Amino acid sequence: MDRVVVIGGGAAGASAAARAKRLNPAVDVVVIEASSMITHAPCAIPYAIAGIARGEMFTYTPGEFERERGIRVMVNSRVTDIDVDKRIVHVRRGSVHDKLEWSRLVIATGAVPSTPGIPGTNLKGVVTLRHPAYVDEVRRVLEGTGRVAIVGGSYLGIEMAEALLSMGRRVLLIEKEDRLMPAALDTDMSEILASELTSKGVELHLNEGVVELAGGDRVERVVTDKGSYSADAVILATGVKPNVELALQAGVKLGSTGAVHVNEYMETNIEGVYAAGDVAEKHHRILKKSVWIPLATTANKEGQVAGANSIRSRAIRFPGVVGTVVTRFFSMYIAKTGLSTREAVENGIKVESRTIKARTKAHYFPGAVDVYVKLIIESSTERVLGAQVIGWDHAVAGYIDVASAAITSGATIEDLFFLDIGYTPSTAPVWHPLIVAARVLSKGRF
């Protein structure tokens, strides 16, 4: 029996399965997925709710995966127990119990919403965004609502604010920290985002902790430590946590972040057991330590690595992440890579930073919009450690990717300044905003 069993058919699980089968078609590869969907794209949820996204929120149906890839897919199936000694997983589908032997196991159980421990979260009208499968349900909950509160001002909260405004709702957003996207943005950049939300009509409450969702049968009010606000529905966008329950049961070791500890081969502490995607920790290439940043792109690559190594042991390493994230709010794109000032300070790194405002095209070219670029450098070495970019053009996502590449390579601001960035009047000013930001930080040295 030579079988790779993958628990979870999301980004990491599907990638791992596809990779394993591709490398050795003779191996039996089985994906066990709790929902009815594989290769699902949770990033699509806000756009699907708003009706912006079109078509399916998955890449393959289970049937296609089976026919085109030769991978067995068990949907609506839950692994109830992992027996590490006998190398068996116990699976339940409805009332049917089954067991499956494995020679290699990939745990890709993803993340689950982390909802606040406050009264009222189970009232009608309170929504937690879990899975593309629940989009229609969320749309039904939002039917007929006028004023909707979002709890949480990170990516999902921002994206849901766009979605709800697009649907004609009045929107209230409550964030317990002093700024939006506090994990990614420094205060100055976050204020630009806050001002955009406010200008589009979002009622913003920062520095407010939600203490209760109140109502009768259905939610009517959000009560915070500073006030009480009426709401016809409440979206909980308070983050996610690694879905480690099953891994823990099996004796798989977690790291200090609370996610499954893996090495660069995506191996857990148990031989033959890999973990990939949101359930696992990631190595941070700047901080040189484990972090937990759950993202689909990383999950895909980790799945690829775990799948490859499940067939050819230690064939490939996952070098880690630098913390690149990007989102949008209508026409505004918000992106970050590397360390924020807070992350640097928390890790004892002395940094300097500057923020510049520039334009996205040559001054004479129509369609130019504003872009803000913040660069964060290590004071002692002038190495670029972080970048934050906000601009009204989707092209600014490319800025952050350039910064990510530069940061990954250990570039200093001088290296960044001299990067051979392309120019034509319709794509950038002749002095690219990233180059300008690097120059400004050099304090006249170049």
Add this chain to the structure above:
Amino acid sequence: MDRVVVIGGGAAGASAAARAKRLNPAVDVVVIEASSMITHAPCAIPYAIAGIARGEMFTYTPGEFERERGIRVMVNSRVTDIDVDKRIVHVRRGSVHDKLEWSRLVIATGAVPSTPGIPGTNLKGVVTLRHPAYVDEVRRVLEGTGRVAIVGGSYLGIEMAEALLSMGRRVLLIEKEDRLMPAALDTDMSEILASELTSKGVELHLNEGVVELAGGDRVERVVTDKGSYSADAVILATGVKPNVELALQAGVKLGSTGAVHVNEYMETNIEGVYAAGDVAEKHHRILKKSVWIPLATTANKEGQVAGANSIRSRAIRFPGVVGTVVTRFFSMYIAKTGLSTREAVENGIKVESRTIKARTKAHYFPGAVDVYVKLIIESSTERVLGAQVIGWDHAVAGYIDVASAAITSGATIEDLFFLDIGYTPSTAPVWHPLIVAARVLSKGRF
């Protein structure tokens, strides 16, 4: 007397002057410019002719440069001789002759059009694009024309094709090589561009050398080695050459490319004499040799370096270029960085490449368009040496900048595959096209 004299007020000259004055306001800085304009942007010319560009094609007027920067600007003034021994330049403005002492000299005389040595180029209706100052003249020449021929299928030719089509002209484009943008694009990528030109109505003649421009007083026909085509006007977009005449007179050494030879400090062979911008050679960071790629972005940085070093000797080095270029044809953006296959072969480097077709956004997100990504790697090391990207979204310019950063850092395809590139459904697919191209080249290794 402590004076920096800069010959040429374009990108390199203006940057050099600004930098020098900034670093030491006590130094007298003088810019001598042959036209009436400084900080002019020749990249704007096609868009200005078409009426797409708005506002001025310069960043500063001479007056602003004087008032705001404290830099003396002599416009409509030509340097007729550089006396290296006495450290004097002779300047002529109209009938007035003058001379000016210098302690440091920056030669930034740029490039001049390289027109083919064929009969008829001085007929009426034949246009060479030289300088933003001549845009109105070009527009007058094009008045009342129906069918216009462009000679030369590189950037300027492509951009002029867009300009002329926008102006309602019928357009004929003649290129002597077997493909468009032959210096930048491999055949497969060039064919995608050619097909776009054809689909917009451009009559394309590749592999045809122009032998004569024929007509009476005004041009009427373009005669090639394969045919004869009627044209009411002819745009010569046959490239540029370094404007080295003055440098040569002064005894400044040229390199094998025919441009002024400079070291990493932008020093020429004559002490105290710098060269920057299109007049100078550039160090190619991959080929480790001098090349001549005339671009405004490079000119700006070289000017910055020459200006800084004219004040603080050898304060800063210019590390060179990797050959990044980007242009557009209507909504299609065409970009290249690093080596093309031809450049690699010509330099004895064994390479492999793959081209992939992908989409610019998540499959369910509206507004996604096609993008083609070609990666070229060194066979022996798997180092990424070149990238070519064509897509119908200006965001693809960012792809080439990422590739440029990766190439500059010596990244392999594995490094590129694992780059932490950002993702949100509206800016990229979850597997970014660059990552997919890297994966395809790995032949199943990852």
